[in-house]
Amino acid sequence: MFNLVFLLAALSLVWGLRLQSNPESAKRGNFLASMGMGFAILATLFFEIKDQSTFNNLIWIAVPIILSASIGTYIAKNVQMTSMPQMVSIFNGLGGLSAVLLSFIELYKASSTNFDMFFSYQITLIMSLFIGSVAFTGSMLAFAKLDGYRWSEKLSLPYQHIINIILLITIISLTYLYFVNSFAFDYILIVLVISLIYGIFFVAPIGGADMPVVISLLNSFTGITAALTGIIFSNNVMLLGGILVGAAGTILTVLMCEAMNRSLLNVLIGGFSASGKSSNKSEDGEIKEISDSDFAVQLFYSSSVIFVPGYGLAVAQAQKICKEIQETLEKNEVEVKYAIHPVAGRMPGHMNVLLAEADVDYSKLIELDEANEKFTSTDVTIVVGANDVVNPDAIDDSSSPLFGMPILKVWESKNVVVLKRSMNPGYAGVQNPLFFKDNSKMYFGDAKDSLQRLSSELKNL
Amino acid sequence: MEAIFNYVTENEIFIYLLLFTIILGFEVISKVPTILHTPLMSGANAISGIVVLGAIILIRQTDPSNLTILIPASLALFVGSINVFGGFIVTDRMLGMFKKKKKK
Structure with a gap:
């Protein structure tokens, strides 16, 4: 009977994720997945445990669930969409922590009962302990970085990568000692502490702009831990759920790395390692500014306009004004689209949610390839708060650190207007030749103020 | 070597399950379009909270007087289900924004 419920739960989880492949059905998919989770929890509460099911610890189950339901609901209802990466990091860390606690308890039981457990069983537990710890502390540090705490950028030590490798070797040696010294629990304690430290050091050297990769990777870690925990409790639904999450995280990690044309290793080592050979040709072309009224008139008489939003737009909270401009233009029969680069924002797909x-x-959001086909037939492309993803050096200049990164070829449209706070280079520290192209003009100022100015100018026309 | 071989034979069905689930996972997830990647991630995150099942099993198996296990297990259930509830609800909130507006 309960096996049937578990089966139903597993099917709901898979089918729910399947439905998430289309914006129309995604909401139903999420609901179905949550139902699957509910079934699984109910079945776990009531199915018969083989060994001894005489205990009734309902209070120890009900209290945490009620508490966490209210806290989780409160956070989920109130979080800002710009803070979504932070929230996902924290939740991910909590999932990791949960798995750590469970494997720790199981290891404690295993060593205290002196019961000679399977070798594979204990190895699984230790792996779950390790990966869960990395997911936990790593996510917490990722949260701190995303939320802009200064100290979080300074945690990296000199020779960090060598230290990390030493830590890994220590963990493996301790695990070996644990097995040869008749499961002395002290070793597990040290493994736990080092794993937690390793999680921090693992994320520490990675730059704030690479967060889409880090979040995806940590997400897949939590998935793997969940799957390992599923093996320990010989629960197939846990195994299935964990693997689904692991797959999601892995795919997104690969996609994000591809979008930046960097290997995962390169991201993990941190920063642009090629910063030494930055572009040596000096850009002394002239930049041209565009005035409020010229800009408005130009938009007013074009037939197609594409916005290229970057994280700068989200920081300035200027999405709503963008939409306002879009509506004004559409009333005037101007076609408006938004070209979204895969790494726009702080996590995969973040910009789409913000818009x-x-x-x-x-339907107005277009992806990289489609956008690149469309630029040639576009009258005005407006770049808002994006920089590196529109840098032509990625195609032209093989010495540029950005070289090879897939980018939006905005300069192929008839006119480009770049909204920018100042002439400072982007995250990669590279100058952007786009600004000096003949068909591009600059419109300086805070993204929100600039768009506001533009919007009122447009309405006056 | 023989130990590994024996392990594989003993857990044959389990290993099949593992492999097929991995393939299934990649198949299902790779169909999700870019615009839905953030909700996918928070939804998947909620699913990773499935570890709470382990916490529930553990609590149910434990002697009510054994607080050294009950307290951390309860904590595991607590943090894990924040992940579950929060994850599903925030995903629902996000996906609500993607609803097609009926306008011409």
Whole structure:
């Protein structure tokens, strides 16, 4: 009977994720997945445990669930969409912590009962302990980095990578000692502490702009831990759920790395390692500024406009004004689209959520390839708060650290207007030749103020 | 070597399950379009909270007087289910924003 419920739960989880492949059905998919989770929890509460099911510890189950349901709901209802990466990091860390606690308890039981457990069983536990710890402390540090705590950028030590390798070797040696010294629990304690430290050092050298990769990777770690925990409790639904999450995290990690044309290793080592050979040709071309009224008139008389939003737009909270401009232009029969680079924002797909929050219809959002085909037939492309993802050096200059990164070829449109706070280079520290192209103009100022100015200018026309 | 061989034979069905689940996972997830990657991630995150099942099993197996196990297990259940509830609800909130607006 309960096996049937577990089966139903597993099917709901898979089918729920399947439905998430389309914006129309995604909401139902999420609901179905949550139902699957509910079934699984109910079945776990009531199925018969083989060894001894005489205990009734319902209070120890009910209290945490009620507490966490109210806390989780409160956070989920109130979090800002711009803070979504932070929230996902924290939740991910909590999932990791949960798995750590469980494997720790199981190891404690295994060593205290002196019961000669399977070797594979204990190895699984230790792996779950290790990966879960990395997911936990790593996510917490990722949260601190995303939320802009200064100290979080300074945690990296000199020779960090060598230290990390030493830590890994220590963990493996301790695990070996644990097995040869008749499961002395002290070793597990040290393994736990080092694993937690390793999680911090693992994320420490990675730059704030690489967070889309880190979050995806840590997400897949939590998935793997969950799957390992599923093996320990010989629960197939846990195994399945964990693997699904692991797959999601892995795929997103690969996609994000591809979007930056960097290997995972390169991201993990941190920063642009090629910063020494930055572009040596000096850009002394002239930049041209565009005035409020010229800009507005130009948009007013074009037939197609593409926005290229970057994280700068989200920081300035300017999505709503973007939408306002879009509506004004559409009234005037100007076609408006948004070109979204895969790493726009702080986590995979973040920019799409931010625009969806501002009520931009998702059919207006176009992806990299489609956008690159469309630019040639576009009258004006407006770059808002994006820089490296529109840098032509990625195609032209093989000495540029950005070289090879897939980018949006905005300069192929008839006109480009770049909204920018100042002439400072982007995250990669590279100058952007786009600004000096003949068909590009600059519109300086804070993204929100600039767009506001533009919007009122447009309405006056 | 023989130990590994024996392990594989003993757990044959389990290993099949493992392999097929991995393939299934990659198949299902790779169909999700870029615009839905953030909700996918928070939804997947919620699913990783499935570790709470382990916590529940553990608590149910434990003697009510054994607080050294009950307290950390309860804590595991607590943090894990924050992940579950928060994850699903915030995903629902996000996906609500992607609803097609009926306008011409």
